[in-house]
Amino acid sequence: MTNNRNSPIEISKAEFKKVGYQLIDTISDFMNTIDERPVTTGETPAQIQNVLGNSSLPEDGVPVSALVSKTADLLLNHSLLNGHPKFFGYITSSPTPIGALADLLAAAVNPNVGANILSPIATEIEKQTIKWLAEFIGIAPSCGGILVSGGNMANFTAFLAARTAKAPKSIKETGLMNMHDEMILYCSKATHTWVEKAAVLFGHGTKAIRWIPADADNKMKTEILSQTIKDDLNKGKKPFLVIANAGDVSTGAVDNLSEIAAICKAHDLWFHVDGAYGIPAAVIPRYKNMFKGIEEADSIALDPHKWLYAPLEAGCTLVKNPQHLVDTYSAHPVYYNFDNSEDEPSLNFYEYGLQNSRGFRALKVWMALQQAGKNGYIEMINKNIELSQLLFEEAKKHPEIEAISNNLSITTFRYVPADYLQDEKINETYLNGLNEKLLNELQRGGELFLSNAVVADKYCLRACIVNFRTSAKDIVEIIEIIAREGKQLHQKFSSKAG
Numbered sequence: 001m002t003n004n005r006n007s008p009i010e011i012s013k014a015e016f017k018k019v020g021y022q023l024i025d026t027i028s029d030f031m032n033t034i035d036e037r038p039v040t041t042g043e044t045p046a047q048i049q050n051v052l053g054n055s056s057l058p059e060d061g062v063p064v065s066a067l068v069s070k071t072a073d074l075l076l077n078h079s080l081l082n083g084h085p086k087f088f089g090y091i092t093s094s095p096t097p098i099g100a101l102a103d104l105l106a107a108a109v110n111p112n113v114g115a116n117i118l119s120p121i122a123t124e125i126e127k128q129t130i131k132w133l134a135e136f137i138g139i140a141p142s143c144g145g146i147l148v149s150g151g152n153m154a155n156f157t158a159f160l161a162a163r164t165a166k167a168p169k170s171i172k173e174t175g176l177m178n179m180h181d182e183m184i185l186y187c188s189k190a191t192h193t194w195v196e197k198a199a200v201l202f203g204h205g206t207k208a209i210r211w212i213p214a215d216a217d218n219k220m221k222t223e224i225l226s227q228t229i230k231d232d233l234n235k236g237k238k239p240f241l242v243i244a245n246a247g248d249v250s251t252g253a254v255d256n257l258s259e260i261a262a263i264c265k266a267h268d269l270w271f272h273v274d275g276a277y278g279i280p281a282a283v284i285p286r287y288k289n290m291f292k293g294i295e296e297a298d299s300i301a302l303d304p305h306k307w308l309y310a311p312l313e314a315g316c317t318l319v320k321n322p323q324h325l326v327d328t329y330s331a332h333p334v335y336y337n338f339d340n341s342e343d344e345p346s347l348n349f350y351e352y353g354l355q356n357s358r359g360f361r362a363l364k365v366w367m368a369l370q371q372a373g374k375n376g377y378i379e380m381i382n383k384n385i386e387l388s389q390l391l392f393e394e395a396k397k398h399p400e401i402e403a404i405s406n407n408l409s410i411t412t413f414r415y416v417p418a419d420y421l422q423d424e425k426i427n428e429t430y431l432n433g434l435n436e437k438l439l440n441e442l443q444r445g446g447e448l449f450l451s452n453a454v455v456a457d458k459y460c461l462r463a464c465i466v467n468f469r470t471s472a473k474d475i476v477e478i479i480e481i482i483a484r485e486g487k488q489l490h491q492k493f494s495s496k497a498g
């Protein structure tokens with residue numbers, strides 16, 4: 001290529017290759033030594049700011065080679081590494097290496113996947129990815145869908161489709177203003193916080209949410225759901241949406257999907273399943289039954305950046321009848337000429353969701369699904385579940401660790417000092433405080449990374465294993481680390497108190 005412009009942002013072919021290969025070498029070394037690094041350096045924001053420096057916006061450019069190696073140093077040495085085999089916090093997976101290559105390729109081509117005409121191959125790859133995700137979880141591939149940034153957006157996308165489908169037709173013109181019957185939605189107490197954000201942002205208000213109690217296993221009490229809907233109907237309210245969890249964010253519990261589906265059918269309500277974390281487990285034959293009823297869902301949220309190990313960001317909304325997405329999101333301004341085909345109408349993803357210009361996030365999901373295949377994913381997801389069960393068993397066996405819950409690949413547990421039963425100063429309040437401090441200590445320490453859950457009023461440590469690098473050895477090791485740190489903290493506090 002002869003480039004006459006010599007733009008300040010262009011990189012010559014020779015330099016791109018040199019710097020690019022060097023960067024690949026650096027990343028490859030990083031990935032191959034990730035288990036020898038701390039999960040996090042535990043640096044404070046002030047320390048990090050110090051490393052970064054506070055120079056003002058550069059007036060003139062700098063050489064590419066130095067810039068790239070300095071940036072790589074910053075990221076590799078001052079990040080929390082969710083690709084570390086002992087990272088189990090929140091629901092953040094280790095990222096697939098092929099996803100890093102896919103993002104590089106996608107950025108180089110830079111298709112705008114808002115419109116078919118702007119992204120001919122990328123649009124087809126996204127359509128195929130959506131069909132494969134449907135097959136993966138065992139629903140009809142005739143469903144439609146769209147990739148979004150994550151679970152919140154996937155649930156929002158479905159929420160608005162549900163509203164368009166079930167509200168009076170006038171909602172698009174009058175909004176909620178003339179809604180004489182308040183529209184009501186239902187979900188269990190264990191539902192992720194996105195639902196409050198949706199109720200607030202989309203004008204319903206949090207009073208439109210009916211929080212249905214959950215049982216001891218964190219599953220929605222379906223008799224209460226049924227009764228609450230009937231009560232609302234008697235009061236002249238307008239129920240429109242029920243949200244079920246397929247893997248609740250705290251403990252991984254899967255609601256009784258077929259019972260909830262039947263209740264939705266009886267009252268003509270939209271049935272949405274939030275499977276952001278857990279639904280990929282439906283690929284495993286022996287877990288199929290746990291997700292029975294999923295095929296009845298009007299919409300499903302699923303996060304490839306959780307249990308399919310895609311690098312951030314990748315969420316997905318699947319909708320049984322994709323026309324509901326078009327009804328909700330499509331518009332045809334005069335300045336778009338996106339339907340220039342003579343024969344078949346083209347699918348334009350801007351008509352399927354909230355975004356207009358869209359990046360090619362499907363590529364990293366599409367490539368990973370091929371690299372590992374369905375069987376590769378069955379192996380990895382199965383292994384994560386087995387490791388979380390191993391963690392539960394090891395916690396049970398340990399004299400100073402109490403195992404609390406285990407669903408899918410989430411295990412909760414807590415540190416309980418051996419003198420618990422003898423010493424009356426050690427009560428539930430003390431244990432909650434001790435475990436909270438223990439979590440903070442562990443998170444700063446960098447040997448492993450956990451998050452927390454409150455289960456039956458107990459402050460628990462929580463490990464969610466969506467990590468294809470974790471092995472049984474890591475699990476055995478973290479039990480020892482937790483017990484060691486727990487004992488130290490307890491000794492510190494009990495000697496202070498005594």
Ligand SMILES: *Cc1c(COP(=O)(O)O)cnc(C)c1O
Pocket residue numbers: 091149150151152153155192194247248249274275276277278303315
């Ligand atoms: C993680 C999660 C969400 C939110 O997803 P993000 O990708 O963080 O936006 C919503 N619901 C459930 C059940 C989740 O596990």
